[in-house]
Amino acid sequence: MVPVVTGLIAVMGLPSSGKTTVLESVLRQKIELKPDANVGFDYYLNRKRDEKCLSIYDLCALGSSQHNMYAWSFATNRFGAIYSILSHLVRRNPCIADIEFETTCQSPKYVTDMDKHVRWLLTRTQELIKSIQNDPGKVTLIHDGVSLINVIDVGVNKALYPFLSMMLLHCHRHIRLAFFSLDRDVPNLEEKPNLPHDLYGKRRDDVLVMRHRSRLTYLLHFATVGYTQQQRNQEDVQNATVMVATRNESATDSKIVAEAKEKISQQAQSRGVDQFLKNWLEVNVNNDQSIKELGEKIEDLIKYKYKQRTLLLPLRWIVLRSLVVSFNSRGTKFMIVRRSFIIHSAKELNMKETEVDEFLKTFTDFGSILYMPQYDSIKDIVIVNIWEFTQYLNKLYYPQEGEPYASNLLKYGIISESSVKKIFCKHPDSAEDFMTVLTTIAMASKIESGRSILIDDHQQRNEVHYYLPLARTHEEYNPPDKENDYAFIEIESVNFPANVQACISYAIMDNNKDAALIATEHSNVSRFLFQSESGPPITIEMIYKGSKTRLRILNSSSDTSLATVVEACKKVITASCRCLQRKINTIRDLKYSFAVPCCKSPDDKCHYLYYKHNPEFCDACPAENNFRLYWSSAAKQCKLLEKDSEARMDRDNLLKSQDISSLITDDYDFIALKRALNIVDDSGLLPEGAVRLHPLGGKIIAVPMVEMPKSCCLVKCNDWLGKNKGLKVFKFPLNDKECCKRWAAAVRREHCSKEELHDK
Ligand SMILES: [Zn+2]
Ligand SMILES: [Zn+2]
Numbered sequence: 001m002v003p004v005v006t007g008l009i010a011v012m013g014l015p016s017s018g019k020t021t022v023l024e025s026v027l028r029q030k031i032e033l034k035p036d037a038n039v040g041f042d043y044y045l046n047r048k049r050d051e052k053c054l055s056i057y058d059l060c061a062l063g064s065s066q067h068n069m070y071a072w073s074f075a076t077n078r079f080g081a082i083y084s085i086l087s088h089l090v091r092r093n094p095c096i097a098d099i100e101f102e103t104t105c106q107s108p109k110y111v112t113d114m115d116k117h118v119r120w121l122l123t124r125t126q127e128l129i130k131s132i133q134n135d136p137g138k139v140t141l142i143h144d145g146v147s148l149i150n151v152i153d154v155g156v157n158k159a160l161y162p163f164l165s166m167m168l169l170h171c172h173r174h175i176r177l178a179f180f181s182l183d184r185d186v187p188n189l190e191e192k193p194n195l196p197h198d199l200y201g202k203r204r205d206d207v208l209v210m211r212h213r214s215r216l217t218y219l220l221h222f223a224t225v226g227y228t229q230q231q232r233n234q235e236d237v238q239n240a241t242v243m244v245a246t247r248n249e250s251a252t253d254s255k256i257v258a259e260a261k262e263k264i265s266q267q268a269q270s271r272g273v274d275q276f277l278k279n280w281l282e283v284n285v286n287n288d289q290s291i292k293e294l295g296e297k298i299e300d301l302i303k304y305k306y307k308q309r310t311l312l313l314p315l316r317w318i319v320l321r322s323l324v325v326s327f328n329s330r331g332t333k334f335m336i337v338r339r340s341f342i343i344h345s346a347k348e349l350n351m352k353e354t355e356v357d358e359f360l361k362t363f364t365d366f367g368s369i370l371y372m373p374q375y376d377s378i379k380d381i382v383i384v385n386i387w388e389f390t391q392y393l394n395k396l397y398y399p400q401e402g403e404p405y406a407s408n409l410l411k412y413g414i415i416s417e418s419s420v421k422k423i424f425c426k427h428p429d430s431a432e433d434f435m436t437v438l439t440t441i442a443m444a445s446k447i448e449s450g451r452s453i454l455i456d457d458h459q460q461r462n463e464v465h466y467y468l469p470l471a472r473t474h475e476e477y478n479p480p481d482k483e484n485d486y487a488f489i490e491i492e493s494v495n496f497p498a499n500v501q502a503c504i505s506y507a508i509m510d511n512n513k514d515a516a517l518i519a520t521e522h523s524n525v526s527r528f529l530f531q532s533e534s535g536p537p538i539t540i541e542m543i544y545k546g547s548k549t550r551l552r553i554l555n556s557s558s559d560t561s562l563a564t565v566v567e568a569c570k571k572v573i574t575a576s577c578r579c580l581q582r583k584i585n586t587i588r589d590l591k592y593s594f595a596v597p598c599c600k601s602p603d604d605k606c607h608y609l610y611y612k613h614n615p616e617f618c619d620a621c622p623a624e625n626n627f628r629l630y631w632s633s634a635a636k637q638c639k640l641l642e643k644d645s646e647a648r649m650d651r652d653n654l655l656k657s658q659d660i661s662s663l664i665t666d667d668y669d670f671i672a673l674k675r676a677l678n679i680v681d682d683s684g685l686l687p688e689g690a691v692r693l694h695p696l697g698g699k700i701i702a703v704p705m706v707e708m709p710k711s712c713c714l715v716k717c718n719d720w721l722g723k724n725k726g727l728k729v730f731k732f733p734l735n736d737k738e739c740c741k742r743w744a745a746a747v748r749r750e751h752c753s754k755e756e757l758h759d760k
């Protein structure tokens with residue numbers, strides 16, 4: 001066994017916030033190359049570096065976490081494994097001079113990859129022993145074990161973000177640094193991030209990336225992406241996010257810093273993610289001393305976070321990992337390896353299947369490899385070279401103009417399987433697995449035959465095609481303001497849904513043999529054609545726009561029967577529900593609802609549609625022979641839209657006056673309470689200054705200091721965009737399930753414990 005500290009540090013942030021500069025400076029300061037090293041520092045930095053995609057630095061530090069002095073180095077050439085072996089030897093044999101190597105001879109025809117690899121590792125270990133024999137300090141450090149730390153630097157890349165949100169969900173031992181600039185970002189937190197054309201225009205990122213929301217929202221996204229609701233209160237997540245404010249001047253007005261912090265925290269609080277924002281650091285990007293201090297603080301954080309959680313890893317796991325990442329075919333290292341293949345190799349180390357699974361999980365936890373067995377379709381797939389994987393993501397989503405497949409990919413997001421194979425010519429065996437991963441994490445949809453794809457009314461060849469909505473470069477379509485003849489799916493989540501378009505398209509195409517995808521240029525639009533037996537085919541358009549995905553029927557002429565249109569609508573609704581109920585989405589706790597906008601105020605009023613329910617349209621929203629009738633009739637038949645289904649947005653549950661009166665029983669004077677609280681109706685605000693924090697439900701719970709029954713509590717509710725949504729009153733103990741649900745939604749908790757229910 002070797003004592004090992006593992007960790008993944010994800011460096012993310014707003015564009016041009018200085019994160020890469022700071023990170024590289026920290027590495028330069030922390031890592032001392034040997035004076036006789038035959039390659040320079042830049043060689044190590046550039047090995048897996050891509051500013052437009054992902055950069056990875058595999059680091060190794062001696063001394064586990066016990067020592068104050070970490071000796072950092074780049075873990076190239078299996079140095080992590082070699083140091084681990086050495087640590088193992090030194091621990092068993094404190095007198096290093098006594099260690100002797102004996103290599104057994106074996107007939108060459110029985111030599112396996114494992115044999116060769118172990119021999120190679122031992123030779124290197126032997127060399128290392130010679131070089132440190134006279135350095136007792138180092139030997140002591142090694143005795144205590146090693147730290148294996150992967151650092152990833154996330155560049156601006158539309159394909160990388162959804163992949164990373166998935167990856168971080170599975171790397172449980174990670175710390176993330178979310179960078180923002182005090183000079184560039186803080187004065188404009190409400191505005192969209194700035195992606196200047198001269199830097200980002202060539203790849204069209206200036207018009208395609210981070211165009212929907214404010215800097216503040218993206219910053220919070222980086223701070224929280226990849227956490228599930230369930231994880232939020234767990235130990236893993238404690239102290240895992242560090243907000244890093246960068247500045248160019250030596251002294252920024254401390255008031256500005258405090259204000260920025262306050263503003264960001266408030267927004268985080270209103271979204272129920274403030275528990276992530278406990279650590280704040282500040283760094284002057286032009287000052288070595290300031291960068292050095294930041295480096296030390298980050299190092300402290302790693303030590304603090306993992307001190308109690310040093311792992312004891314069997315040496316054979318380390319050997320296996322080292323072998324797995326060395327697998328190659330004709331000099332090209334594998335990017336993806338089958339789990340079954342790893343199990344086969346592990347047999348030589350006497351490892352059983354269950355042990356291999358533990359091994360895979362442990363090394364996924366800190367992003368050394370990526371294995372996501374939660375999804376059945378990729379249970380046998382292990383990504384052993386994450387950097388290479390992201391390089392191919394980049395190749396696929398940013399194709400070189402001039403490649404024969406580039407035009408359809410850039411214009412329509414469509415590529416044939418044979419073209420994908422061409423892109424993967426260096427990894428021919430990995431192409432299919434790669435695409436399976438993308439389909440599973442909802443970045444691509446697989447379409448069984450090009451026959452069901454129409455480009456300019458022409459069917460494509462009869463082979464598998466992929467639809468990658470994100471690959472398109474046409475700017476987004478902006479529907480006219482006055483348009484309100486659509487239904488929409490609203491998806492609530494602090495973390496953005498994965499590519500909703502790819503996911504829904506897949507569900508539509510996979511379940512309806514009569515459906516065709518109509519290639520569309522705008523990067524946020526997908527169109528589908530549904531054949532009908534009686535009349536002309538029905539075309540339905542899906543426009544992805546922030547939290548609302550609009551659905552529009554493009555052609556419903558008088559000669560199409562009601563049943564035909566409703567049938568097509570039903571297919572789209574069913575597919576949308578299927579998509580949102582996929583594990584990939586439920587694991588992220590997506591909540592959604594289905595509705596049509598109300599004509600009175602299309603932006604913030606709507607009529608919800610449910611299974612088996614007649615919608616209650618108002619006078620302003622007639623539903624005779626129009627889209628309202630079609631969508632509501634379709635929803636009514638769609639079992640997946642059941643009213644009680646868990647995946648449903650809760651905002652309809654805001655208490656009305658009558659709810660409050662039923663919660664507060666006759667024991668209390670309800671009218672007096674309302675008057676005391678200045679509640680005009682149920683959407684009134686709490687009087688400023690008349691609130692204090694209630695210990696029960698965190699910060700958003702306020703109990704007015706006016707006379708009020710002690711067992712009641714008022715919750716000031718915000719929707720997930722931070723807009724005030726009025727007050728809810730709760731009386732404890734909460735006596736029914738429905739009430740408990742509302743309480744949980746209000747305080748944004750997964751559930752309330754029994755103690756809470758009985759707390760008075
Ligand atoms: Zn256009
Ligand atoms: Zn209405």
Ligand SMILES: [Zn+2]
Pocket residue numbers: 740741744751752753
């Ligand atoms: Zn509960």
